[in-house]
Amino acid sequence: MSYSRIAGTGSDLPERIVTNTELESRIDTSDAWIVSRTGIEARHVAAEDETTSDLARRAAERAMESAGVTADDIDLIIVATTTPDMVFPSTACILQAKLGVKQGAAFDIQAVCTGFIYALATADKLVASGAHRCALVVGAEVFSRLLDWNDRRTCVLFGDGAGAVVIQQSDEPGIYSSHLHADGSHGHILQVTGGIAEGKVRGNPYLEMDGQAVFKLAVRVLGECAKEALAHNGFDASVLDWLIPHQANMRIIKATADRVGLPMDKVVTTVARHGNTSAASVPLALDTAVRDGRIAAGQHVMLQGVGGGMTWGSILLRW
Numbered sequence: 471m472s473y474s475r476i477a478g479t480g481s482d483l484p485e486r487i488v489t490n491t492e493l494e495s496r497i498d499t500s501d502a503w504i505v506s507r508t509g510i511e512a513r514h515v516a517a518e519d520e521t522t523s524d525l526a527r528r529a530a531e532r533a534m535e536s537a538g539v540t541a542d543d544i545d546l547i548i549v550a551t552t553t554p555d556m557v558f559p560s561t562a563c564i565l566q567a568k569l570g571v572k573q574g575a576a577f578d579i580q581a582v583c584t585g586f587i588y589a590l591a592t593a594d595k596l597v598a599s600g601a602h603r604c605a606l607v608v609g610a611e612v613f614s615r616l617l618d619w620n621d622r623r624t625c626v627l628f629g630d631g632a633g634a635v636v637i638q639q640s641d642e643p644g645i646y647s648s649h650l651h652a653d654g655s656h657g658h659i660l661q662v663t664g665g666i667a668e669g670k671v672r673g674n675p676y677l678e679m680d681g682q683a684v685f686k687l688a689v690r691v692l693g694e695c696a697k698e699a700l701a702h703n704g705f706d707a708s709v710l711d712w713l714i715p716h717q718a719n720m721r722i723i724k725a726t727a728d729r730v731g732l733p734m735d736k737v738v739t740t741v742a743r744h745g746n747t748s749a750a751s752v753p754l755a756l757d758t759a760v761r762d763g764r765i766a767a768g769q770h771v772m773l774q775g776v777g778g779g780m781t782w783g784s785i786l787l788r789w
């Protein structure tokens with residue numbers, strides 16, 4: 471039986487940092503409210519001319535460097551994003567050209583904040599089966615462009631960034647299993663309805679959210695899909711060295727850790743400094759914990775996402 475394994479990680483954040491204090495000066499909010507409700511202290515926001523593929527390119531180059539691979543080795547690129555550079559070509563194809571990759575397949579996946587989990591699960595199947603040898607999987611977003619910066623209920627929550635991994639075939643796990651879910655009947659609790667039609671945006675171009683409904687669903691499904699992944703592999707929570715959940719909100723993360731039965735010192739969190747970077751949040755947190763030495767060879771790591779759709783999922787792996 472063959473598996474895939476993560477061979478390298480990378481990430482990128484725009485230079486500009488927007489603190490809660492800066493937001494206090496622009497809208498009717500406070501650092502105390504944002505920190506107590508979400509744990510977010512600051513977020514990075516892309517420059518006007520900076521695109522999702524720019525962030526993705528820098529994260530991808532760092533992941534390729536840490537995996538010791540070049541553009542000639544990559545034969546599959548999957549980009550998870552809700553904020554593509556344009557309607558088409560896909561951001562994955564744009565990234566392929568920027569990296570100078572000439573071979574293989576490239577496509578985007580859209581599962582909002584679960585996008586990276588969907589993308590890595592897909593790449594795992596394609597690499598473990600032998601259909602592809604070396605995949606670049608990227609979560610990249612400029613979510614700041616979907617926000618009404620006068621709407622205090624949503625604009626304080628999100629940030630921009632990108633994270634990437636390189637995966638390759640392996641005789642041993644690597645990725646043990648992935649568990650993907652969706653329930654489209656909850657689509658309305660987190661949405662951007664705007665689309666392009668007849669040269670105009672039809673619908674609302676900005677993010678709309680029922681915060682409390684999202685909160686309740688996120689805590690329930692993250693707990694469920696963590697237990698599902700553990701049970702599927704005959705493990706219990708004690709096997710986990712690290713949980714890396716989607717970084718939406720510190721209260722959701724703590725409630726999830728509680729449901730899984732893990733102490734917070736086994737949970738990687740970056741939400742305080744990054745805000746919610748949607749599809750980029752999990753690979754950004756993973757890269758942070760790999761580079762600061764927390765994640766070590768042989769450890770068991772669970773990655774988890776939840777987002778618009780609603781979609782959710784988990785991936786269990788050995789580092």
Ligand code: ACO
Nearest residue numbers: 499500503507583622623626681682684685718719776777
């Ligand atoms: N600053 C100050 N006051 C605010 C702000 C703000 N930024 N935002 C809302 N308020 C006010 C509201 O207007 C309301 O005032 P009112 O009572 O006078 O009307 C009051 O605070 C309470 O509002 P609620 O929406 O009830 O606040 P709640 O305690 O539910 O917290 C929050 C809101 C933080 C959004 C919470 O519901 C939450 O964390 N939900 C999860 C949503 C999430 O994380 N989404 C991310 C995207 S989804 C994903 O990634 C899975």
